[in-house]
Ligand SMILES: Nc1nc2c(c(=O)[nH]1)N[C@H]1C(S)=C(S)[C@@H](COP(=O)(O)O)O[C@H]1N2
């Protein structure tokens with residue numbers, strides 16, 4: 148697992164930066180914006196929704212008020228973009244995907260996330276459960292900026308950052324896999340930065 152909370156492993160400065168940077172990546176202190184196309188329209192908080200459909204097709208939905216009143220985690224993680232920038236010690240708050248799945252039993256094997264706009268991405272269920280993924284809405288103590296996916300984005304820091312869908316609004320659980328937006332366009336289906344899984348076939 149590549150995310151670390153200070154409480155578990157002590158001060159981050161105890162580890163050298165070098166063993167935190169996956170092969171082929173460089174560290175940046177900027178926060179580049181990478182969006183395929185313009186920032187999409189997304190509804191105001193009153194109309195914002197996040198929905199979950201289980202493998203039986205049964206759907207549940209959270210309003211903004213409901214999502215933001217769930218128990219939240221604050222995590223400090225390194226993020227890695229396939230365009231080769233990595234950013235260390237980014238601090239986020241949000242609701243763990245585990246929390247959203249707490250009373251879902253028909254889980255299947257894969258999660259397919261949709262965003263406002265038309266972006267999608269696919270992940271094995273085990274990569275978004277067990278404390279590995281969040282619906283994040285606070286970045287460095289402030290509401291997440293729209294260009295970085297606010298009001299809320301998926302955060303899956305252990306995989307290349309294209310898996311962290313911005314403006315996320317829906318997850319559908321399946322008992323099979325299917326490629327999302329970048330995965331259809333030749334990017335790797337899984338995207339482990341430590342294995343440099345950038346493109347299909349890597
Ligand atoms: N909805 C949506 N989510 C997206 C993208 C996108 O184009 N649309 N780009 C992905 C890619 S390729 C990356 S590297 C990160 C970039 O996030 P950032 O713009 O906050 O740096 O968002 C990911 N999530």
Ligand SMILES: [Mo]
Pocket residue numbers: 181228229230308309
């Ligand atoms: Mo990316």
